[in-house]
Amino acid sequence: MYKTFLPCIICLMIILFSCSKEAVDDIKPQIDLTIPDAAPVNCDTLYFGENFTMKLRMTDNVELGSFSVELHNNFDHHSHSTEVTQCTLSAKRDPDNPFRFIQDYKIPPGKKEHVTDSQI
Secondary structure (H helix, E strand, C coil), X not given: CHHHHHHHHHHHHHHHHHCCCCCCCCCCCXXXXXXXXXXXXXXXXXXXXCCCEEEEEEECCCCCCXXXXXXXXXXXXXXXXXXXXXXXXXXXXXXXXXXXXXXXXXXXXXXXXXXXXXXX
């Protein structure tokens, strides 16, 4: 019995002590559009084929890793905004050639705050 009991105890100890107890980051990063020269802000119009500078401040309690930018048409007037300001919109229409841009950007390791100044 000793010969089967000891290996079971050793296996149990390996399982219990080999698991890392990684903290769960359950606080969402914050995006700040109140910094000077922040852009684009709510109700800005961007035009296909024209570059713009995206400037915003991102913060997190642990560490930032990357961010993703997705731009797409708004001919149907949908919104992703959490602001209460209502924007003046053109008439609804069907897009002739729908536009979609998706790009990921890395943030240098170890940063809890990052101000982007990305040319898009």
